[in-house]
Amino acid sequence: MVEIEVASSRGRHVAIVGAGVIGLSCALEIRRRGFEVTVVEQGTRAGEATWAAAGVVAPHHYGATPGPLYELLRRSHALYPAFVQSLSRRSLDWHENGTMAIARTKAEAEELEARVHWLNHAGYSAQLLTRSTLSELEPLCDGAFESAAFFAGDAHVDPRLLGLALKETVLQEGVQICFGALVERIETMGSAVSGLSLSGADHILPAEAVVLAAGAWSAGLAPGFRLPVRPAKGQMCAVKTGGLRRPVQYPEGVMIPRTGDLMAVGATVEDVGFDLRINPDAISEVRAAAAGVVSVVADAEIVETWLGFRPRTADGFPVVGQSVVDGLVVSTGHDTKGIALAPVTAKLVADLVCDRHVDPLLTPFSPERFS
Numbered sequence: 001m002v003e004i005e006v007a008s009s010r011g012r013h014v015a016i017v018g019a020g021v022i023g024l025s026c027a028l029e030i031r032r033r034g035f036e037v038t039v040v041e042q043g044t045r046a047g048e049a050t051w052a053a054a055g056v057v058a059p060h061h062y063g064a065t066p067g068p069l070y071e072l073l074r075r076s077h078a079l080y081p082a083f084v085q086s087l088s089r090r091s092l093d094w095h096e097n098g099t100m101a102i103a104r105t106k107a108e109a110e111e112l113e114a115r116v117h118w119l120n121h122a123g124y125s126a127q128l129l130t131r132s133t134l135s136e137l138e139p140l141c142d143g144a145f146e147s148a149a150f151f152a153g154d155a156h157v158d159p160r161l162l163g164l165a166l167k168e169t170v171l172q173e174g175v176q177i178c179f180g181a182l183v184e185r186i187e188t189m190g191s192a193v194s195g196l197s198l199s200g201a202d203h204i205l206p207a208e209a210v211v212l213a214a215g216a217w218s219a220g221l222a223p224g225f226r227l228p229v230r231p232a233k234g235q236m237c238a239v240k241t242g243g244l245r246r247p248v249q250y251p252e253g254v255m256i257p258r259t260g261d262l263m264a265v266g267a268t269v270e271d272v273g274f275d276l277r278i279n280p281d282a283i284s285e286v287r288a289a290a291a292g293v294v295s296v297v298a299d300a301e302i303v304e305t306w307l308g309f310r311p312r313t314a315d316g317f318p319v320v321g322q323s324v325v326d327g328l329v330v331s332t333g334h335d336t337k338g339i340a341l342a343p344v345t346a347k348l349v350a351d352l353v354c355d356r357h358v359d360p361l362l363t364p365f366s367p368e369r370f371s
């Protein structure tokens with residue numbers, strides 16, 4: 001039997017579905033504005049995609065082009081240092097030392113050079129590199145390349161440590177987290193949200209507001225409206241190789257340094273539903289692509305493999321905003337960018353939940369675009 005109590009009846013109670021980076025960041029921001037918050041999580045750890053992510057924090061990666069998504073990423077990027085500072089745990093493996101991108105074909109080089117151009121135009125530092133400047137910045141990069149670039153303002157974090165830090169911080173600040181509790185339904189009364197039905201609980205968890213942040217599992221929980229979010233499976237591995245200084249991106253994936261002389265290498269992007277199998281051939285391909293950029297990866301020992309499900313929408317935009325159900329705010333669909341987008345998502349969701357303020361930045365990301 002799941003036992004859940006609302007911590008206090010004095011404040012307005014907000015229930016959040018999902019304890020990933022999005023749910024926990026929203027919980028923290030809403031709690032800091034004086035609300036009672038309960039997070040309900042079916043699993044036992046802080047997030048699913050969150051736990052599996054690489055951890056690049058960059059406003060231009062994974063296909064972002066000039067426009068609303070870049071603006072959202074840019075705003076989040078600006079909030080990140082203060083966001084990290086505000087967490088109780090200090091060791092997040094957070095580094096503000098830039099990222100590299102490698103292009104190996106002429107077409108990739110054209111795309112990369114265009115990206116450098118528009119980023120500079122937008123006032124974001126981006127620099128094309130020669131072989132010698134690339135070697136100086138990232139001595140491990142020894143593969144052939146057509147073009148390479150350095151983005152000095154980018155950062156990276158260990159998403160597992162970030163999830164842990166968020167969990168610890170929200171608990172310290174008075175958020176209740178119910179792990180191992182499956183939300184079966186978001187309950188409504190008339191046109192407004194009224195709470196959550198949990199598997200095995202004998203009563204509804206009442207809430208004046210609900211934030212749906214269930215990642216790739218969000219679609220089935222939308223009460224009476226369309227929320228087309230589906231899983232995009234990503235497989236990664238960690239190899240025993242030190243020496244990489246910062247994330248290196250290439251068209252097939254990314255390498256990212258981790259403490260303990262490790263490097264995380266990924267990732268596949270697969271439209272195969274919630275398939276929980278690790279495919280050794282896919283891992284070999286991921287490693288081979290990385291070895292084309294950093295040759296030592298070819299023979300490095302694989303010490304871990306894992307997978308996660310990115311919450312993906314058809315238009316590649318997250319879904320953040322008030323739904324047609326009064327008091328139900330949707331915050332999902334962050335796809336390949338949820339780690340990077342967490343701080344701005346938390347702020348804009350808290351504006352909605354606590355102040356009913358809709359930032360115009362959110363207009364293109366509204367859940368209403370699917371209705």
Ligand SMILES: Cc1cc2nc3c(=O)[nH]c(=O)nc-3n(C[C@H](O)[C@H](O)[C@H](O)COP(=O)(O)OP(=O)(O)OC[C@H]3O[C@@H](n4cnc5c(N)ncnc54)[C@H](O)[C@@H]3O)c2cc1C
Nearest residue numbers: 018020042047048049050054055056183215234338339340
């Ligand atoms: C391989 C890989 C690499 C990535 N690399 C990066 C990167 O470098 N940079 C970046 O910015 N992003 C990256 N991402 C994307 C990022 O991880 C996601 O966008 C982000 O973690 C989404 O966070 P979330 O909280 O929405 O989802 P999740 O972390 O999946 O959390 C959702 C939570 O909701 C819970 N839940 C679902 N249904 C229910 C229910 N019915 N009841 C209770 N709980 C429920 C789940 O158990 C889960 O814990 C990567 C993702 C993958 C898979």
